[in-house]
Amino acid sequence: MSLGALEFFRGDALRARLFLERYALRGEGGEVLEEEPPQMWxxxxxxxxRFDPDPERALEGFRWLLWDFRFVPGGRIMFAAGSGRRATLANCYLIPIREDSVEGIMGAALEAARxxxxxxGVGVDLSILRPRGEKVSNAALTSSGAASFMExxxxVTGTIGQMGRRGALMLTLHCAHPDAFDFVRAKADPDRSRVRYANVSLLVEDSFVEAVLRDDLWEMWYPAPCTREELLDGPMGGDVAALAELMLSLERLRRKALEEPLSEAEARAEAEALPTPSGLSLVFMGSPSPYYLPGPFYLLVGPSGVEVRRRxxxxxxxxxELWDELVHCAFDSAEPGVIFISRARRFSTTEYAGMGILSTNxxxxVTLEPYGCCCLGSLNLSAFVVNPFSGGAQMDLTSLGRAIRWGVRFLDDALEAGLELHPLPQQRSHAAWGRRIGLGVTGLADALVKLGIEYGSLASTSFCDDLFSFIRKVAYVESALLARERGTFPAFDPGRHFRSPFFSHFGEEMEVLQRFGLRNCALLTCPPVGSGSLLAGTSSxxxxxxxxRVSRRVESLGEEVLYEHPLLGEWRRLRGFEGDPAELPPALVTAHRVEARGRVSLQGTIQRHVDQSISSTVNLPRSAGPREVEEIFLEAWRRGCKGITVYREGSRPPVLREGPHDPYSGCRTCELNEPL
Known part of the structure; x- marks a missing residue:
């Protein structure tokens, strides 16, 4: 191991190894060319x-921003930028299944592999696939169902890994899909071996939660192929001649697509030329999901042609029944998580011009449209606390504001730098169309300890309300100023963009936004910052x-490593290593001591100021029951969260375990924490 790296990290071997094995630049022969983080910065x-209009000024600004982990770029940026490797700078993407067919499924799997x-990493929504038992026109006679393709x-994800670690995958399904029960149970097998390389979340509508609370019936439906009679009695209005013309056109397209699959441009042109009646909701290449459209008749356009479906x-x-199954499986196996898709879509800033969200990374x-990507970087909030662990502790808002402004510029430039490095041409075009970035934060818990504020308390919620309002305001104004300098993102439509309820609590900054527009269709998120926070020495x-103190499973090393949270060392150094070594900062609480309701309330408060979403896992002790899981889900919905996951100790093999001599003992975290 490099002595320079070990010295830089004050003898912390885990962080040094993480830097050297994951992020340090290497030569063609694999030799390490960067021995410590300042070289990476x-x-x-x-x-x-190099991609900024004023590169000299940007160079100095970015040097200041990156120094001492004030800002932690996404892992792909740290690894790939300036390396000369054929590697993306975006952490994650959403891959659509472009049609309900074998070709659609395998095409999505191929695009995910690439x-x-x-x-x-990749998100995939399975809701477009027909349910188990539905008729198919091949040798199988009936479909094995959407959930059967999870494995x-x-x-694919487990087989094609990067740098010794598995790929990252999210699988989602809508709560009204007939296979929702199978989907929810997919990872609840006793040995936890099924679908082991994917995170799983159910897309939950507000109407479903309301039906649960009223104990109402819930319809499990799917846009199935419809008969001639249904077409004739429905959108065709009894016009037999018009129906015949439509059916001939559909058959012509099917035969054409058998010779060569339709491109997106061809499919769109053919669909527009069809003699279709009004009242058909268009699903083009898998988006938007039929579950987000009025129906009851749908025109599904894909590479294999055009098909009319009916709800x-x-x-x-x-x-x-479905809710209880969801709660039980989350309690028993830590999955599925929940994505409140109604909330996510309602407060999205991108529900127009082909940017409507389908699912998440x-x-x-990050809520994403098909082929959308995450260009991520996080502010290290702990680095902006002055006079820590004292009565005079406070956030240095002047420096934080400067970091927010440079962070937005850094990510916008990183997006430009990465345009030619996306795996697929569709990803490149969507990145340029919306210029979506994800400015996040890390080290919030550490910052609260330094400020003397207990995590999950009313004081912490009030503090975060003010802090994230500040971050939102500065970031959005900076994007507007970038739009003045460089132009708005190509898809920008002010009338439609600012119609989002997300802007309803903006203040005087709206004048700047409306005057100059925005450089980015969405700006803010809260990622888990798994290995990035470990590298920076902060909470995630x-x-x-x-x-x-934890024993952390390091998958790339095939071993477990004892790790002490760096905040303890900082606390001791500031106190001159005097006093009882076991004495802890007064405001310090660990995950299992944070009351769940306060934890969720904090997330809901932060979500008001974040235009995208928040990665969040609530840790529960082994003694917790299904009732606690249900209350967390319901409280998250009431508080306006867009998603949440629960991990109960022992429900799934951990990445982290409490280490020896830990002042506390309790729950473990789940596999959503990124392994090394």
């Missing part, structure tokens, strides 16, 4: 500033401190 500053090979995507109810169940902090994202 210089590489990143030089490379990303994306993994470039270092990106396929999981195995068909397969069964009606008590909403609570693997850790669910907005999560509470897990434990002070």
């Amino acid at each position: 210089e590489r990143l500053a030089r490379e990303i500033s 994306t993994f090979s470039y270092g990106g 396929l995507f999981s195995q 068909r109810v397969y069964r009606r169940v008590r909403a609570r 693997p850790c669910s902090e 994202g907005i999560e509470p401190i897990f434990h002070l």
Whole structure:
């Protein structure tokens, strides 16, 4: 191991090994060319500033921003920028299943594999696939169902890893899909071996939660192929001649697509030329999901042609039956998580011009359109606390504001730097169309300890309300100023963009936004910052401190490493190493001591100021029951969260375990924490 790295990290071997094995630049022969983080920061500053209109000024600004982990770029940026490797700078993407067919499924799997090979993670929504038992026109006679393909995507992810670690995958399904029960149970097998390379979340509508609370029936439906009679009695209005003309056109397209699949441009042109009646909701290449459209008739356009579908109810169940199954599986196996898709879509800033969200990235902090990507970087909030652990502790808002402004510019330049490095051409075009970035935070829990504020308390919620309002305001004004300098993102439509309820609580900054527009269609998120926070020596994202001393499973090393949270060392150094070594900062609480309701309330408060989403896992002790899981889900919905996951100790093999001599003992974290 490099002595320079070990010395830089004050003897912390885990952080030094993480830097050297994951992020340090290597030569063609694999030799390490960067021995400590300042060399990496210089590489990143030089490379990303090349894409700024004022590269010299940007170079100095980025040097300041990156120094001493004030700002932690996404892992793909740290690894790939300036390396000369064929690797993406975006952490994650959303890959659509472009049609309900074998070709659609395998095409998505191939695109996911290509994306993994470039270092990106992938989200895939399965809701477009027909349910189990539905008729198919091949030798199988009936479909094996949407949930049956979860294992396929999981195995692709596990097989094509990067740098000794598995790929990252999120699989989602809508709560009204007839296969929702199978989907929810997919990872609840006793040995936890099924779908092991994927995170799983159910897309939950507000109407479903309301039906649960009223104990109403819930319709499980899918846009199934419709008969001529249904077409004639429905949108065709009894016009037999018009129906015949439509059916001939559909058959012509099917035969044409058999010779060669339709491109997106061809499919769109053919669909527009069809003699279709009004009242058909268009689903183009898998988006938007039929579950987000009025129906009941749908025009599904894909590479294999055009098909008319109809909303068909397969069964009606008590909403609570599916809800209870969801809660039980989350309690028993830590999955599925929940994505409140109604909330996510309603407060999205991108529901127009082909940017409407379909699902999320693997850790669910970024809601994405098909082929959309995450260009991530996080502010280290702990680095902006002055006079820590004292009565005079406070946030240095002047420096934080400067970091926010440079962070937005860094990510916008990084997006430009990465345009030619995306695995797929569709990803490149969507990145340029919306210029979506994800400015996040990490080290929130550490910052609260330094400020003397207990995580999850009313004081912490009030503090975060003010802090994230400040971050939102500064970031959005900076994006507007970038729009003045460089132009708005190509898809920008002010009338439609600012119609989002997200802007309803903006203040005087709206004048600047409306005057200049925006450089980025969305700006803010809260990622988990798994290995990035470990590298920076901070707590992860907005999560509470897990434990002070943990035994961490390092998958790339095939071993477990004892790790002490760096905040303890900082606390001791500031006190001159005097007093009882076991004495802890007064405000320090670890994850299992944070009351769940306060934890969720904090997330809901932060979500008001974040235009995208938040990656969040609530840790529960082994003694917790299904009732606690249900209350967390319901409280998250009431508080306006867009998603949440629960991990109960012992429900799934951990990445972290409490280490020896830990002042606390309790729960473990789940596999959503990124392994090394």
